[in-house]
Amino acid sequence: MKITSLRAYQVDLPYVGGTYFWGKGNAIRVAPTTVIVVETDAGIIGCGESCPIGGNYLAAYPEGVVPALAQLAPAVMGQDPRHIHRIERLMDNALMGHPYAKTAIDAACWDILGQECGLPVSVLLGGVLTDGGPMYRVVPQKSPEEVNREMAEHRAAGYRQFQIKVGNDWKGDIDRIHAAAAILEPGESAFADANRGWTVREAVQVVREVRDTGVMIEQPCPSYEECLHVRSRCDLPMKLDECITDLKMAGRLVADQAAEVVCLKISNLGGLTKARRVRDFLVEHGLSVVCEDTWGGEITTAAVSHFAASCPESYLYNTTDLHNYNTASTGGPPPEVRDGKLFASTQPGLGVTPLASALGEPLAEYRAS
Numbered sequence: 001m002k003i004t005s006l007r008a009y010q011v012d013l014p015y016v017g018g019t020y021f022w023g024k025g026n027a028i029r030v031a032p033t034t035v036i037v038v039e040t041d042a043g044i045i046g047c048g049e050s051c052p053i054g055g056n057y058l059a060a061y062p063e064g065v066v067p068a069l070a071q072l073a074p075a076v077m078g079q080d081p082r083h084i085h086r087i088e089r090l091m092d093n094a095l096m097g098h099p100y101a102k103t104a105i106d107a108a109c110w111d112i113l114g115q116e117c118g119l120p121v122s123v124l125l126g127g128v129l130t131d132g133g134p135m136y137r138v139v140p141q142k143s144p145e146e147v148n149r150e151m152a153e154h155r156a157a158g159y160r161q162f163q164i165k166v167g168n169d170w171k172g173d174i175d176r177i178h179a180a181a182a183i184l185e186p187g188e189s190a191f192a193d194a195n196r197g198w199t200v201r202e203a204v205q206v207v208r209e210v211r212d213t214g215v216m217i218e219q220p221c222p223s224y225e226e227c228l229h230v231r232s233r234c235d236l237p238m239k240l241d242e243c244i245t246d247l248k249m250a251g252r253l254v255a256d257q258a259a260e261v262v263c264l265k266i267s268n269l270g271g272l273t274k275a276r277r278v279r280d281f282l283v284e285h286g287l288s289v290v291c292e293d294t295w296g297g298e299i300t301t302a303a304v305s306h307f308a309a310s311c312p313e314s315y316l317y318n319t320t321d322l323h324n325y326n327t328a329s330t331g332g333p334p335p336e337v338r339d340g341k342l343f344a345s346t347q348p349g350l351g352v353t354p355l356a357s358a359l360g361e362p363l364a365e366y367r368a369s
Contacts, residue, residue: 001042002079007366010033013032013295022193024197031326034065035049035104046115046349048106050103051267051300064100065104072105076105092270099268103267107271107272115349121272121344121350129312132339133341135321136162139165151183159340166194173194177206180192181210192218195218219241224252241262247277250278272307297330300322301322301334321335329355330354333352
């Protein structure tokens with residue numbers, strides 16, 4: 001089997017809540033996402049999706065995925081997509097860094113492998129170890145009253161874990177964390193995600209003021225070293241996210257005992273292939289993980305659902321249904337969402353097909369010569 005063509009499409013995904021706010025006053029209303037469709041000479045077609053949430057969240061540029069294909073597409077054209085690790089190495093040799101640009105191609109290859117084998121990607125990733133991953137729901141930076149209202153709505157939909165966005169006004173964040181913790185019901189949990197928005201001084205003051213809430217603190221500062229400093233002065237559990245970009249960083253985290261939970265975003269790591277490697281390393285060292293991605297539609301959520309399903313249940317802290325944050329779609333059918341849990345498709349591959357009516361004309365197309 002050989003890759004014969006690669007097409008790239010871009011779709012705008014408007015946020016269902018209007019404006020999405022996170023650390024340091026950052027906000028988006030629309031997230032551009034890139035869908036990659038890979039065709040083979042065997043007639044099997046795979047798809048993947050990459051959706052950096054703006055250009056100032058990670059070292060990723062939404063509009064940069066398509067130009068990066070000028071380096072990546074020639075490297076994989078004519079190759080057998082079932083040889084996942086060979087595709088991984090070819091992409092890394094063709095383009096240093098830029099993991100977000102490689103993610104969709106990697107997912108499309110897993111999709112093709114699953115279809116060719118007649119197995120869901122979750123089985124190929126190691127087997128279904130979690131039948132329905134518990135989901136969290138984001139509560140963006142809003143007034144305490146609005147936070148309470150949104151949490152009630154999400155609770156009614158079955159969510160039991162809530163990510164409270166903080167990191168903009170550290171003094172107001174203290175009140176926001178207290179307000180959210182006060183309305184948690186039995187069996188529920190909350191974690192305060194600063195998205196790197198606090199300075200070390202601010203973060204230390206916040207964790208001191210909220211230490212009695214039991215709320216987990218997520219990525220308080222920009223760098224790993226700054227987060228480690230806060231960790232040494234924090235009585236609350238810690239979750240690290242954006243700074244965990246590869247296996248080497250995961251190794252540092254384990255050695256330093258820097259967190260109890262690690263958030264793994266597929267496109268921040270460079271695809272399912274690398275994400276599985278990091279996930280398995282962390283689980284082997286007894287750490288819980290979050291299986292998710294930066295943003296995206298149904299195709300991204302499909303990849304996330306298989307990633308979560310192949311994680312040992314006792315180590316899967318949570319996952320999320322990214323497509324339900326948007327008012328537009330990239331494919332279908334979406335993974336099943338039921339009772340606050342995300343279920344991976346049992347169909348071969350990712351179990352999702354790109355939505356032709358949403359994709360429009362390709363922005364770039366490459367064919368084997």
